[in-house]
Amino acid sequence: MLQKVKIYWHDSWEVEMKRGNWRASGTDRQRQHSQSQWRSRHRPLHDEQEYSSESTAGDAGSSTAASSAPELPGFYFDPEKNRYFRLLPGHNNCNPLTKEGLQKKEEEKKRSALLAEDDGPRKKAPRTGLNSALLLQKRHLGLLPPSSYSRLIHEVKVSGMQRHRLEVQSSNSTSPNTDNFHLIVADSACERVFTVNDVSHGGCKYGIMNFHGYRKGSLSVEMCDNLYFTNRKVNSVCWASVTHTDSHVLLCLVGISQTPGCVSLLPASLFSNFNPDQPGMLCSFKISTAWSCAWCLNPQADKTFSTGLSRQVIVTDAVTGRRATYLAGSDVLAQQFAVRAPVLFNGCRSGEIFSIDLRQRDRGRSHGWKTSRFFQESAITSIQLLQDENYLLAADMLGKIKLWDIRVKRSVKQYEGHHNEYAYLPIHVNEPEGLLLAVGQDCYTRLWSLHDSSLLRTIPSPHPAGKDSIPNVVFSSQLGGSRGLPGLLMAVRHDLYYYSYNKDYQDGLTLEGQC
Numbered sequence: 001m002l003q004k005v006k007i008y009w010h011d012s013w014e015v016e017m018k019r020g021n022w023r024a025s026g027t028d029r030q031r032q033h034s035q036s037q038w039r040s041r042h043r044p045l046h047d048e049q050e051y052s053s054e055s056t057a058g059d060a061g062s063s064t065a066a067s068s069a070p071e072l073p074g075f076y077f078d079p080e081k082n083r084y085f086r087l088l089p090g091h092n093n094c095n096p097l098t099k100e101g102l103q104k105k106e107e108e109k110k111r112s113a114l115l116a117e118d119d120g121p122r123k124k125a126p127r128t129g130l131n132s133a134l135l136l137q138k139r140h141l142g143l144l145p146p147s148s149y150s151r152l153i154h155e156v157k158v159s160g161m162q163r164h165r166l167e168v169q170s171s172n173s174t175s176p177n178t179d180n181f182h183l184i185v186a187d188s189a190c191e192r193v194f195t196v197n198d199v200s201h202g203g204c205k206y207g208i209m210n211f212h213g214y215r216k217g218s219l220s221v222e223m224c225d226n227l228y229f230t231n232r233k234v235n236s237v238c239w240a241s242v243t244h245t246d247s248h249v250l251l252c253l254v255g256i257s258q259t260p261g262c263v264s265l266l267p268a269s270l271f272s273n274f275n276p277d278q279p280g281m282l283c284s285f286k287i288s289t290a291w292s293c294a295w296c297l298n299p300q301a302d303k304t305f306s307t308g309l310s311r312q313v314i315v316t317d318a319v320t321g322r323r324a325t326y327l328a329g330s331d332v333l334a335q336q337f338a339v340r341a342p343v344l345f346n347g348c349r350s351g352e353i354f355s356i357d358l359r360q361r362d363r364g365r366s367h368g369w370k371t372s373r374f375f376q377e378s379a380i381t382s383i384q385l386l387q388d389e390n391y392l393l394a395a396d397m398l399g400k401i402k403l404w405d406i407r408v409k410r411s412v413k414q415y416e417g418h419h420n421e422y423a424y425l426p427i428h429v430n431e432p433e434g435l436l437l438a439v440g441q442d443c444y445t446r447l448w449s450l451h452d453s454s455l456l457r458t459i460p461s462p463h464p465a466g467k468d469s470i471p472n473v474v475f476s477s478q479l480g481g482s483r484g485l486p487g488l489l490m491a492v493r494h495d496l497y498y499y500s501y502n503k504d505y506q507d508g509l510t511l512e513g514q515c
Contacts, residue, residue, distance in 0.1 A: 076102060107442070107465060114460040119163065121503075126159045126449075126456040151434035151451060154477070158435065158447055159457050161488060161499035168209065168496055170223045179205065181472055181491035185237050187246040190476040190484060192268065194249050195223075195491070196234045198468075203231035206251070208271040211489075213480030217502055219487075220480075224271040232256055240265060240295040242303060242318065250305055252290040261289040263307055265318060285321070287314060294335040294344065301342035301358050308332025313346060315358060326356055326369065333424065334383045334394075343371065345392060347380025353394055353404070374409040376400060382426040393436065395420070395427045401438060403453075415448045417455050423470065430475055437488075439471050445490065459499070463492050 069077045075084045076099075087099065125131060135152050138144040144152075179197040182204060186193045196206045207227040212220045233254040240248040248267050255261035265283040292308035303318045313326040313335075334347035342358040355372040378396040385392050391412075395401045399420040403413035419440035428437040429450065436448040443461040448454065463469045471492040478484040479498075488499035498505075 104465075111443075111460045111465060114458075115462065118460060124159065126155045126454065130156060132156055150432075151449075154433040154435060155449060155456055157486065157501045158488075160503070161457075161501060162503060162505065163462065164498045164500055164505055166219065166221050166496040166498050168221045168223050170225060178494050180468055180493050181496075183234065183237055184209075184472045184474060184489070184491050185239065186474040186476065186489075187239050187268075189246070189481055190474065190479050191481040192246070193474060193489070194237055194239070196237065197494075199229070203229065204234055205229045206234065208249075208268060211480040211484065213478070213484030217485070217505055219485050219498055219500075221496065226271060228266075228270075232259070232261075235289070235291055236293045238293050238295055240305065240318075241297060242267075250293050250295060252287075252293050252307060254289050260286060263287045263290060263293065263305075263316075265305075283318065285316060287316075291331055291333045292335045294337050296337040296342060296344070296358075297339050298337065298342045301337075304342075304358070306335055306337070306344050308335050308346060313344070313356065315344070315356075324358075328354075334380050336383055336385055338385060338389050340389055345372075345383055345385065347383045347394060349379040351376045351378055351380060351396060353380060353383065353392070355406075372406055372409065374404060376402060381420065381424050384427055384429045386429070387431050393427060393429060395425065395438060397422055399440070401427060401436070401448075413453050415453045415455075417446050417448075417458070419444070425470070428473065428475060430477070433475075433477055435475065437473060437475050439473055441470065443470055443492075445471060445473055445488075459488075459490075461492055462490075462495065462497060469493055 069079070069084075071077070072084060074087055076087050077084050130152065132153065135144065135149055135156070139146075139149045179199050181195060182198045183196040184193050191211060193209045193211065194206065195209055196204050198204050205227045207224045210222045210224070212222075230253065234251055235254055236252040238250050239246045240250045242248045242265070246268065248265050251264045251266065253262050253264060263285045265285070267282060270282070287307050288309060290307040290309050294306050296302075296304040296306070301315075304315060305318060306313060306315045308331070310331050311328050313328055313332055315324045315326070316322070328346070328348060330348040330350035330352060332346050332348055336345050337343070338345070344356045344358065345353065346356070347353050352373065352375050354370040356369060357371045360369050360371075376394055376396045377400065378398040380394055380396050382395045383392060384394075390406055392404045392406055393401065394404060395418065397420050399418045401415040401418050402411045403415075404410065405412050415436060415438075418438050419442040421441055423441045425439060425441065429435075430437070431450065434450045435456075436450045437445065439445050443463075443465040445459040445461075447456045447459075449456055461469060461471055469492060471490050473491075474489040475487075476484070476489075477486040479487055479489060486501045490497040490499065
């Protein structure tokens with residue numbers, strides 16, 4: 001149904017817009033007189049037309065007129081200037097007013113306001129009336145179990161985390177890091193973080209950052225000096241336990257030109273500044289471009305890893321090189337092994353989530369080897385098993401994060417607020433603390449209660465949003481090891497930030513100042 005919108009420019013004439021065409025009404029003399037008066041008052045600049053929206057006598061004020069201004073196809077209404085501005089289609093340098101540009105401007109304005117609010121000393125409590133003193137009192141009275149007390153204390157602490165910029169130290173180089181972070185993955189103890197940085201001339205570099213937490217309340221970061229460079233893109237990374245826990249790093253490298261993709265198994269000692277000895281087992285497996293990888297910790301499939309490829313899954317013995325191939329109906333974008341049994345869970349571009357029991361021998365096209373199978377509405381970007389391995393968290397490219405009961409193949413909980421449209425974004429589960437974290441395509445980091453799916457906090461990025469500015473995060477109650485500090489580590493562009501539980505956190509302490 002066509003809608004007719006009137007904008008009054010002058011008492012003697014009016015303009016009607018119908019199907020995007022302008023038609024002036026009134027006599028020719030009135031039209032010419034009004035147009036000449038309007039042109040004398042408003043001179044066009046670079047073919048940019050601006051139209052004034054004057055309030056009628058019944059308007060309460062300019063704010064009311066701005067809020068009730070009709071939306072006109074091809075025009076943008078600026079509430080501050082109280083005017084319509086013409087929009088031209090597409091992106092060009094001649095006309096800065098495009099829908100995409102205006103939307104980005106509004107989003108940046110919102111981010112700046114939220115960042116200023118987030119940097120304030122006082123923040124909103126995650127739940128009404130929830131604070132540390134009240135929780136401690138309930139615990140002393142026996143009204144709160146220890147597990148609930150620990151979970152709620154973490155909720156209070158994450159709602160009050162303060163942002164601090166970390167300086168990455170290096171013994172051989174004093175120049176600051178200027179390459180954007182692409183991936184950061186922490187080991188199981190959160191003492192080391194494997195980093196992948198995009199380099200300006202193409203390709204990437206990768207290495208390990210070592211973290212140290214101290215009783216004085218500071219966190220120090222030291223980057224290894226022997227960084228490795230490659231002209232290929234790193235698709236996926238995970239830690240591997242070959243000789244001991246987290247002894248190696250597994251990387252999926254994308255093939256380029258005449259060079260096929262491969263999966264490299266690198267010893268972590270390769271990146272040590274203080275270990276001149278031989279690095280140990282170093283392997284490279286010729287596997288075509290892999291989207292995902294996972295390492296198995298179950299003794300029945302010792303030293304086994306998996307790679308998710310286009311329409312297939314390859315399970316490889318890292319020692320013997322033997323492989324088992326499982327055909328899938330779609331690209332496998334996410335993987336994780338269970339610990340209690342040699343079972344591999346996979347998430348696909350089609351939205352399918354299925355599991356493979358490595359003890360079964362049938363790998364035919366009938367897909368009878370799929371021990372569990374269920375679907376989400378869009379491509380799966382990340383999956384995480386909970387500790388009892390009866391529940392699985394899955395995130396997709398529609399921004400949906402769901403908790404599945406694997407036994408009944410049913411979604412039992414959903415975590416609202418995540419934003420994703422097409423990006424390959426992970427989710428992070430910290431079950432002892434009862435927290436779920438995810439960074440959205442809008443560059444906001446969100447924290448939920450794993451227990452009841454309540455959104456606890458939304459953290460704006462310190463940098464303007466962009467495709468190359470999506471933060472990478474690591475959360476732990478012990479960043480830096482057993483004596484470490486609780487908080488959130490955020491890598492965005494070439495900067496590293498630490499969100500501390502402690503409001504009295506000390507910035508800028510060096511390694512020497514801590515000893």
